[in-house]
Amino acid sequence: MHVSLAHFLVVAALLFCFGLVTVATRRNGVGVLMGVELILNAANLNLVAFNYYVVGGVSGQVFSLFVIVLAAAEAAVGLAIVLAIFQTFKSIDVRATDALRE
Amino acid sequence: MILRRIFIWAAAAAFLLAFVVLVTNRIAVPLAPAGQEPVTGSLTAFDLSFYLLSGLAFIGAFGVALSRNVLHSAIGLLIALLGGGALYVLLSADFVAVAQLLVYVGGVLVLVLFAVMLTARISEVNISNTSFGIFGGLALFFTTAPVLCFVAVKTPWQLRANPTLVASTEAIGNEFLGRFLLPFEVASLVLLATLVGAVVIARKETRPE
Numbered sequence: 001m002h003v004s005l006a007h008f009l010v011v012a013a014l015l016f017c018f019g020l021v022t023v024a025t026r027r028n029g030v031g032v033l034m035g036v037e038l039i040l041n042a043a044n045l046n047l048v049a050f051n052y053y054v055v056g057g058v059s060g061q062v063f064s065l066f067v068i069v070l071a072a073a074e075a076a077v078g079l080a081i082v083l084a085i086f087q088t089f090k091s092i093d094v095r096a097t098d099a100l101r102e
Numbered sequence: 103m104i105l106r107r108i109f110i111w112a113a114a115a116a117f118l119l120a121f122v123v124l125v126t127n128r129i130a131v132p133l134a135p136a137g138q139e140p141v142t143g144s145l146t147a148f149d150l151s152f153y154l155l156s157g158l159a160f161i162g163a164f165g166v167a168l169s170r171n172v173l174h175s176a177i178g179l180l181i182a183l184l185g186g187g188a189l190y191v192l193l194s195a196d197f198v199a200v201a202q203l204l205v206y207v208g209g210v211l212v213l214v215l216f217a218v219m220l221t222a223r224i225s226e227v228n229i230s231n232t233s234f235g236i237f238g239g240l241a242l243f244f245t246t247a248p249v250l251c252f253v254a255v256k257t258p259w260q261l262r263a264n265p266t267l268v269a270s271t272e273a274i275g276n277e278f279l280g281r282f283l284l285p286f287e288v289a290s291l292v293l294l295a296t297l298v299g300a301v302v303i304a305r306k307e308t309r310p311e
Contacts, residue, residue: 003152005261008193009254011156014122015186017247018163025167025239030217034166034179037210041186044198052193052265058273061195062282065274068198068205069289073296075210079217080304086220087306 008049016042029082029092033075040071107174108161108181115157115164122247152192159185167239176214183207197271 015038022035044064051060082092089096162185165178187202278286 002146003149005259006255007152007156008189010251011159011189013250013254014119014247015159015163015182016250017243018160018167018182020246021239021243022167024242025236028172030214031172031175034175034214037179037206038163038166038182041183041202041206044202045186045189048190048193048195048198052195053261054259056262056265058270058277061198061270061274062277064195064198065201066285066289068201069293072205072210073292075213076296076300077303079213080300082217083220083304 005049005053008045008053012042012045012049015039015045027093027095029085029094030079032094033078033082036078037071037075040067040074043067104174104177107169108165111165111169111178112157112161114168115160118164118243118247119160121244122251148192152189155185155188155192157185158182159189161185168236172218173215176211176218179214180207180211183211194265194267195270197274 019035019038019042022038023032024035026032026035044067047060047064047067051058051064085097086092159182162178162180162182166175166182169175169178183202183206187199187206190196190199190202
């Protein structure tokens with residue numbers, strides 16, 4: 001069976017599921033961010049695959065580049081928040097962050 | 103040590119993959135409309151590289167999801183992003199692949215490792231990544247993955263005739279400075295705001311007296 005759009009979609013779906021499991025099961029803040037990166041990567045793969053097999057042109061690739069940019073921004077801010085949480089609570093366990101006040 | 107761990111991830115990922123393929127075959131294939139038999143032919147180089155690279159991505163993603171050590175999770179993320187980035191090349195997205203390599207593998211992963219080193223003390227790194235339970239995660243996986251795979255396989259996509267590999271960098275540049283100029287500039291503002299925001303959030307609190 002020759003590789004076609006459905007193969008890439010299945011790969012992206014499985015990467016998405018692994019990312020979802022990571023986000024749902026991790027208590028470590030950095031681990032949760034890694035899961036988010038996996039999910040965004042899976043969405044990117046979908047965009048590029050649809051662009052190649054269905055649409056043509058490069059608009060899907062442009063959108064995936066925007067996703068990469070926003071994922072990098074999200075990672076930077078998220079890790080800064082994790083560092084701030086570590087300074088405040090002395091832990092990066094996401095269950096420990098249950099106070100809004102100082 | 104890490105090689106043995108990667109082998110374990112590979113075996114477990116292969117097991118999960120076999121399960122999903124089994125479920126999809128059992129449920130999806132009998133529902134297939136007649137006359138849409140999959141074309142079986144010899145394995146081309148494209149197919150072979152697709153399977154190898156997606157296997158690489160699966161191994162890495164499995165390591166991210168189930169490794170208890172957060173450093174090993176970061177290495178799994180590296181493998182998964184490398185595999186996913188290489189898949190872009192198969193889809194005629196060479197520029198996106200290079201951007202993925204530079205931004206994710208070069209930048210984000212170093213950032214993640216920095217955060218790991220700064221926050222988790224290495225001696226307790228083994229217990230810093232506990233999860234609420236392998237059974238919850240497995241249940242989530244086994245409910246989500248077959249549904250998504252079913253949708254991906256069974257939907258009659260309107261495919262383009264004869265997609266060919268072309269270099270896309272020049273076209274992307276034209277799009278960025280033409281049709282997508284406003285989002286491009288807004289993205290640069292977002293990056294600037296991110297830079298400032300990350301510094302403001304992560305620095306130590308200094309109180310003016």
